[in-house]
Amino acid sequence: MALTKEQIKNNYPLPSYNYRVSIDGTTVAFSQVSGLKVSYETTTYKESPVGGDAPGPVVMRMPAQSSEITVTLQKGIVRGKSISLYNWINSIQTNLVDKKDLNIELCDENGAAVFVWKVINAFPTGLDAPTFDANSNDASIESLTLLADRVTMEEL
Numbered sequence: 519m520a521l522t523k524e525q526i527k528n529n530y531p532l533p534s535y536n537y538r539v540s541i542d543g544t545t546v547a548f549s550q551v552s553g554l555k556v557s558y559e560t561t562t563y564k565e566s567p568v569g570g571d572a573p574g575p576v577v578m579r580m581p582a583q584s585s586e587i588t589v590t591l592q593k594g595i596v597r598g599k600s601i602s603l604y605n606w607i608n609s610i611q612t613n614l615v616d617k618k619d620l621n622i623e624l625c626d627e628n629g630a631a632v633f634v635w636k637v638i639n640a641f642p643t644g645l646d647a648p649t650f651d652a653n654s655n656d657a658s659i660e661s662l663t664l665l666a667d668r669v670t671m672e673e674l
Contacts, residue, residue, distance in 0.1 A: 532632060536625045539591065542618045546593070549659065551622055553589040554635045556669055558582060587666040589620070589637055595648060595658040603662050607642040615641045620664075623674075631674050639667040
């Protein structure tokens with residue numbers, strides 16, 4: 519029996535190419551997003567066993583602080599639009615930074631957002647210019663690296 523359109527829609531993964539990125543509410547076209555990761559460092563506790571018959575210390579591993587969140591965004595350089603990322607990173611000074619929130623929305627086939635990853639209090643730590651190669655006809659891609667406080671995910 520063939521699957522219905524609704525069954526396919528609800529049981530198959532969404533394609534990763536249909537997404538939108540907005541920085542402080544302004545949509546910016548990026549060709550690649552990576553680093554949307556939530557992880558925790560761990561702490562190991564060792565206790566002496568109760569009684570003298572145990573073979574050694576009791577070892578417990580527990581989650582500790584959340585790990586550093588580094589998000590990388592790549593996009594083609596476009597006249598009149600690419601300078602804003604440079605201006606953002608260029609405005610950073612010691613203890614003075616303009617932190618921004620990002621939304622990365624994974625969309626369905628109609629362009630409606632289904633999931634959103636929220637990157638909270640992000641600021642740029644690096645902006646890599648494209649690699650220039652006279653033997654290539656690839657697009658000029660710049661890469662922006664951000665450090666963030668937190669990443670959350672929700673289904674819309």
